[in-house]
Amino acid sequence: MNNQLKEFQIYLKNSKKVIALVGAGLSASSGLPVFRGSQGLWKNYNMIDLATPDSFYIDPSLVWQFYSWRRYTSLKAQPNNGHRALINLVDEFKSKNRKVLIISQNVDGLFNRIRPKIDEIYDIHGNLFTLKCTSFLCNYIEKNNFKQPLTPALNETEHEFEHEHEIDESTTTTTKNSPKFHPVKSLDESQLPHCPICKSLLRPGVVWFGESLPLDLITKIDNFIEDEDSIPDLVLVIGTSGTVYPANSYVERIKLKGGKVAIFNTDIDDKIVQGQVNDTWGFKGDAAELLPIALDCF
Numbered sequence: 359m360n361n362q363l364k365e366f367q368i369y370l371k372n373s374k375k376v377i378a379l380v381g382a383g384l385s386a387s388s389g390l391p392v393f394r395g396s397q398g399l400w401k402n403y404n405m406i407d408l409a410t411p412d413s414f415y416i417d418p419s420l421v422w423q424f425y426s427w428r429r430y431t432s433l434k435a436q437p438n439n440g441h442r443a444l445i446n447l448v449d450e451f452k453s454k455n456r457k458v459l460i461i462s463q464n465v466d467g468l469f470n471r472i473r474p475k476i477d478e479i480y481d482i483h484g485n486l487f488t489l490k491c492t493s494f495l496c497n498y499i500e501k502n503n504f505k506q507p508l509t510p511a512l513n514e515t516e517h518e519f520e521h522e523h524e525i526d527e528s529t530t531t532t533t534k535n536s537p538k539f540h541p542v543k544s545l546d547e548s549q550l551p552h553c554p555i556c557k558s559l560l561r562p563g564v565v566w567f568g569e570s571l572p573l574d575l576i577t578k579i580d581n582f583i584e585d586e587d588s589i590p591d592l593v594l595v596i597g598t599s600g601t602v603y604p605a606n607s608y609v610e611r612i613k614l615k616g617g618k619v620a621i622f623n624t625d626i627d628d629k630i631v632q633g634q635v636n637d638t639w640g641f642k643g644d645a646a647e648l649l650p651i652a653l654d655c656f
């Protein structure tokens with residue numbers, strides 16, 4: 359790995375244009391579980407019942423309680439040294455008039471907890487701490503709202519979850535695995551967050567199943583990659599396998615243009631780790647530990 363690391367660092371040092379794709383693995387290093395299924399109070403629900411425009415329309419109380427809990431869980435987590443290393447990379451590149459873009463698939467707002475506004479970081483799946491008005495006639499958006507709970511009624515859901523979590527950890531395996539069903543409270547719509555401008559219901563600013571990725575960001579990413587005057591030298595794939603759309607398409611496009619790839623993930627193809635795949639470095643392990651070392655070369 360040492361030779362690979364040296365080779366990578368020399369290349370990074372001379373790169374003029376870099377893209378980083380950030381996935382759930384970086385948040386996992388902050389203690390946030392990779393979000394595949396529902397947990398705790400939410401274990402009897404499907405994501406499809408909680409994270410779609412239809413489910414919000416039918417039962418905003420249920421969906422808001424779920425997102426209130428996700429906000430709470432994210433706020434309890436801390437940004438890690440991988441987040442810091444990437445922000446340092448942005449600063450380093452900007453100070454030298456080089457181009458850098460970070461595409462994050464995580465909604466947990468951990469980058470913003472270090473610095474609220476970083477123009478070079480695109481949250482393509484949205485952000486738990488962005489609130490959007492649901493009215494078609496209103497374009498109210500609030501970013502970096504870390505207020506918790508957002509309304510007094512949403513506070514109770516958090517406590518219920520915490521209570522159950524404590525029981526889970528202290529009891530035997532049998533109890534832990536036994537299905538417990540706690541129906542989530544039904545809150546009146548008036549108890550949920552509302553738009554300060556038009557008084558309509560607010561919704562979490564995340565991309566739900568069935569919704570398209572934010573067109574403005576996708577267009578900016580396309581322009582960044584396709585700009586014929588400056589071809590991307592390097593794409594960093596962090597905390598993700600990079601094999602799922604849209605990450606895989608960005609990686610392929612950059613490779614086609616002659617750019618190289620560096621993967622930082624707990625799970626990487628052995629051939630890549632052994633340096634047998636052209637123009638691709640693989641650093642296997644915890645991205646929060648690897649990045650501060652790998653990116654410290656300026």
Ligand SMILES: [Zn+2]
Pocket residue numbers: 491492493496497498553554555556557558
């Ligand atoms: Zn509004």
